Amino acid sequence: MLYKTITKSDFEHLIDFILEQNEIIAPRKVGEKPDGTPIHQFLPIEAFSEMDLDYSKTEYSAKTYFLPFRENLSTWSFGDGGWKQDIQYRQKPRAIIGLHACDIHALLKLDKVMLKGPFPSPYYKARRENTVIIGMDHEPCGSGFCASLGTDILTHGFDLFLTDIGDRYFVAVDSDRGFRILSQVPLAEVTDEDRRRYVRARAAISEKQTIKVHTRNLPTLLDLTFNSAVWEKWGSKCLSCGACAMVCPTCYCYGVKERVCMDLASASKVKQLHSCNLVDFAEVAGGHNFRPTREHRLKYRYYHQHRGFAEAYDEPMCVGCNRCGDTCLAGINPPDVIADLEQENP
Amino acid sequence: MSVRIHSYDVNREFTMGHPVDYTRRSDLQNVDHVFKAEITNTVNLTEHEKLFHIRILDPTERDRFHFHPGQFVMVVLPGYGEVPISISSSNSQRGHIELCIRKAGLVTDVLHRAAPGSHIGLRGPFGTSFPVERMRGKxxxxxxxxxxxxxxxxxxxxxxxxxxxxxxxxxxxxxxxxxxxxxxxxxxxxxxxxxxxxxxxxxxxxxxxxxxxxxxxxxxxxxxxxxxxxxxxxxxxxxxxxxxxxxxxxxxxxxxxxxxxxxxxxxxxxxxxxxxxxxxxxxxxxxxxxxxxxxxxxxxxx
Amino acid sequence: MRYLGIEPVKPRVGIFDFSGCEGCQLQLLNKEESLGAFLSALEIVHFREGSSEASDDYDIAFIDGCVTREDEVVRLKKIRSIAKLVVAMGSCASFGGVLRHRNYIDLDAANREVYGDKPKETGKTRAIHEVVKVDVTIPGCPVSKTQVERIVQHLVLGVPFHDVVYPVCVECKQKFNTCMFEKGTLCLGPITRGGCGAPCPTGGLGCWGCRGATVDPNLKEFKDLALKRGFSEAEIDERLAFFGGFEGITCASI
Incomplete structure (x- = not known):
């Protein structure tokens, strides 16, 4: 890996340079909670000043810039007793600024499903390849438990990754594309002092990671507690509203629907992000539902995140951001659910 | 000074590190490609089940389409939807398949109304198959x-x-x-x-x-x-x-x-x-x- | 979409108004970009707000509004006897809508208050399905034109229509909204049927439940979480009763 340092004012110039010809998505403050806590979201920006890089966690993950909530997979035009299929993968390049380590880990996990397995997704690949990732270190977000999942630190998955070392940014460069962008501003070689400051900055962040969730034996635990009353307890609270999956940086389940134009001359095959908590997730033609209760469905969200995915890719799908826990009106959150499973002693 | 992020055109990519194989790992260009096929004949089996004889229209696609016993296809009816159906015929007839379909939902209802000669779409074949090769001699x-x-x-x-x-x-x-x-x-x-x-x-x-x-x-x-x-x-x-x-x-x-x-x-x-x-x-x-x-x-x- | 040998039919359609504001009928004439295609997919033979024709020969009846008078019962039964398919259109037709409130007050007193010594005949509010069999229900106040279009497509192609079964939250989240509860506003989104595109929370108003209960709503947890956030029992119950779409659904039924 190549490391450089840049001044903070040069970083601002860099953003302006990128903005001249490209779209930038960055954390923006969109409002405040009644208690005054700011609410941030990843949104397009027009100027450096619209960004708030000192955010702790965005309300929604940046997943939607890679797996949109709704996406047209094919367009059909009908005529002559048949149809024509049109598929478009093209995407405009853009940059996402300020992603934290957990959100970049989420993309790496999605890559495993969308790019590295059988049937790679061209729709995802088009977005992934055309997005420059400029990540950033930040202090722990409060409710996240990324340290327990090892997603608080990062070695790849970005073009540039910045750590604040006082008056300068310490920049890890992981792609030629990133290097060419960074080279637009004056770069300094990393000095011994920079190195020391970087290590201290990282250590200070790690020290503040206080939330611990026991996830190491979770795949087995989830199997052993499959019929536990813990699921009844949390399942009875679940609203089956799917909010957790919508804000999650890794949940990728979807449903497909046909949307027909009123004149019946054309139609589109539309993909819409779904959630395993929604009532019809596992319902088959004829009406049988393989997961008829909230308890079944909630359990499977955890089972997929922490066991199914782990069996397939040797790591959990969850990155520990706790956005699902933050957004859940019923207060269902992974640290509490997992703690309950731990105490269950099956 | 200014930066232009170069665009990456997935449409121009031909493989993704995997050999091109239409039957299992699909070529990127063909992930959502639908084979056009014709319902050549239907056989009424019971009140709710019908056997559909289906032939892929394009001769090259027909030749390329190969499945193993136990695999399924997605039957695509543009504008209506898709359903997974197990292939119910011999795999020695290239490009000709038979699907036994129960009327159970929107897409299968429409299929049951479709007349022989109609065009439908197919994706696949998908999934694992019965290991009939391993069973030889048994x-x-x-x-x-x-x-x-x-x-x-x-x-x-x-x-x-x-x-x-x-x-x-x-x-x-x-x-x-x-x-x-x-x-x-x-x-x-x-x-x-x-x-x-x-x-x-x-x-x-x-x-x-x-x-x-x-x-x-x-x-x-x-x-x-x-x-x-x-x-x-x-x-x-x-x-x-x-x-x-x-x-x-x-x-x-x-x-x-x-x-x-x-x-x-x-x-x-x-x-x-x-x-x-x-x-x-x-x-x-x-x-x-x-x-x-x-x-x-x-x-x-x- | 003629490739399967399935010819789209052009059904004869009647649109009928009962007690209500008739806003749902007006919705039928909205969405100009596809209005031409919408109107040519159907043969509208009875539509007071859209045409002067009034025929009694139709296949499909779209019913707007609910039943509050005996003469409406007679008219509705006649429509049912003619139409092959009856569509309850909008919250009033589906479950009574705002007019359901009449069932909780002293109607005679209200009648006297409004009409003085010339009271009008009026009775309890009934949804269309409480009087005749309904084949398709599209709740919403007003009904969404996009959804009506979708149902019409299903009717002309002769395939069954299945409404969305997830709650409003799904579409609300997909619009990047901050949760209404986070903003200190009561919202029925988690227990109300989606499909509307969450226009109210997107515009800053909590959901009032005009699409009725979603499939298998978790009413008990919803009440608990709303109470915990400082909303009173009365406030929650009033909201639930507003469109009548939660009537008969109790915490015990989960």
Whole structure:
């Protein structure tokens, strides 16, 4: 890996340079909670000043810039007793600024499903390849438990990754594309002092990671507690509203629907992000539902995140951001659910 | 100074590090490509089930389309939707397939109304298959309950087309009532094939029924098998294959030598939508064909 | 979409108004970009707000509004006897809508208050399905034109229509909204049927439940979480009763 340092004012110039010809998505403050806590979201920006890089966690993950909530997979035009299929993968390049380590880990996990397995997704690949990732270190977000999942630190998955070392940014460069962008501003070689400051900055962040969730034996635990009353307890609270999956940086389940134009001359095959908590997730033609209760469905969200995915890719799908826990009106959150499973002693 | 992020055109990418293989790992360009096919003929089987004879229209695509017994296709009706259907015919007829379809939802309702000559779309084939190659030289039990005969027909054709390669072959088929028996016009042919034993049973006979009455497992009673030398393919609803496989286990067949086919909701067929998730796996990638050991080790598979 | 040998039919349609504001009928004439295609897919033979024709020969009846008078019962039964298919259109037709409130007050007193010594005949509010059999229900106040279009497509192609079964939250989240509860506003989104596109929370108003209960709503947890956030029992109950779409659904039924 190549490391450089840049001044903070040069970083601002860099953003302006990128903005001249490209779209930038960055954390923006969109409002405040009644208690005054700011609410941030990843949104397009027009100027450096619209960004708030000192955010702790965005309300929604940046997943939607890679797996949109709704996406047209094919367009059909009908005529002559048949149809024509049109598929478009093209995407405009853009940059996402300020992603934290957990959100970049989420993309790496999605890559495993969308790019590295059988049937790679061209729709995802088009977005992934055309997005420059400029990540950033930040202090722990409060409710996240990324340290327990090892997603608080990062070695790849970005073009540039910045750590604040006082008056300068310490920049890890992981792609030629990133290097060419960074080279637009004056770069300094990393000095011994920079190195020391970087290590201290990282250590200070790690020290503040206080939330611990026991996830190491979770795949087995989830199997052993499959019929536990813990699921009844949390399942009875679940609203089956799917909010957790919508804000999650890794949940990728979807449903497909046909949307027909009123004149019946054309139609589109539309993909819409779904959630395993929604009532019809596992319902088959004829009406049988393989997961008829909230308890079944909630359990499977955890089972997929922490066991199914782990069996397939040797790591959990969850990155520990706790956005699902933050957004859940019923207060269902992974640290509490997992703690309950731990105490269950099956 | 200014930066322009170069665009990356996925449309111009031809492979993604995997060899181009239309039958399993799809070429990036063809992930959502739909083969156009024609319904050449339909056969009414019962009030709710119809057999569709389907031929891929484009000769090159027809030649390229190859499946293994047990795999499924997504039947695509643009504007209506898609449904996963097991292929129910011999894989020796390139580009021609037969699909046995029960009227159960929107897409299958529309299919039942479609006239021969109509065009439909196909994606696939997808999923795992019955390891018929591994079964060479062995005795094979082919067991179906109800609509399970539809996916079972593919291995039946495969094996009966190569009987010299297999030992004793038994086809056991059970249905609820005589009216539910599918492909009755084929029994006589199957019965006369050299070295094939066919046995049929119904649970609820009507006044015309002269055959056996009882559960499908009754057909296994008193059957002499060589457990170390026998493979079984069991297709039917979970409650049926659970009892059949338990019985076969008692008879000494290893769970890894019994194969079942699972059914789940599917939206993609490519391991992405998660709708067919069973335990830790996906029915579309790791299934629909599983050995019985894998099935009992997946939560909620049965 | 003629490739399957399935010819789209052009059904004869009647649109009928009962007690209500008739806003749902007006919705039928909205969405100009596809209005031409919408109108040519159907043969509208009875539509007071859209045409002067009034025929009694139709296949499909779209019913707007609910039943509050005996003469409406007679008219509705006649429509049912003619139409092959009856569509309850909008919250009033589906479950009574805002007019359901009349069932909780002293109607005679209200009648006297409004009409003085010349009271009008009026009775309890009934949804269309409480009087005749309904084949398709599209709740919403007003009904969404996009959804009506979708139903019409299903009717002309002769395929069954299945409404969305997830709650409003799904579409609300997909619009990047901050949860109404986070902003201190009561919202029925988690227990109300989606499909509307969450226009109210997107515009800053909590959901009032005009699409009725979603499939298998978790009413008990919803009440608990709303109470915990400082909303009173009365406030929650009033909200639930507003469109009548939660009537008969109790915490015990989960």
């Amino acid at each position: 005795d094979v039990l082919l067991i179906a309950g109800g609509l399970g005969i539809a996916p079972l027909r593919a291995p039946i054709f495969y094996i009966t087309e190569r009987l010299g390669d297999y030992g004793k072959v038994s086809i056991l088929y059970g249905a609820r009532t005589p009216k539910d028996l599918l492909f009755d016009y084929q029994y006589e042919a199957w019965r006369r094939i050299y070295n094939v034993h066919l046995d049929i049973i119904v649970q609820e006979p009507d006044e015309t029924w002269t055959g056996k009455v009882g559960m499908i497992t009754a057909l296994l009673e008193g059957m002499e098998i060589d457990p170390d030398n026998t493979f079984a393919i069991v297709c039917g609803p979970p409650v049926m294959f659970k009892f059949v496989c338990a019985r076969l286990q008692e008879m000494g067949i290893a769970m890894q030598n019994m194969f079942v086919s699972l059914e789940r909701r599917m939206h993609c067929g490519m391991g992405k939508c998660c709708r067919c998730n069973v335990g830790s796996t996906y029915t579309c990638l790791d299934g629909p064909v599983f050995d019985y050991w894998s099935v009992i080790n997946q939560k909620e598979a049965i």
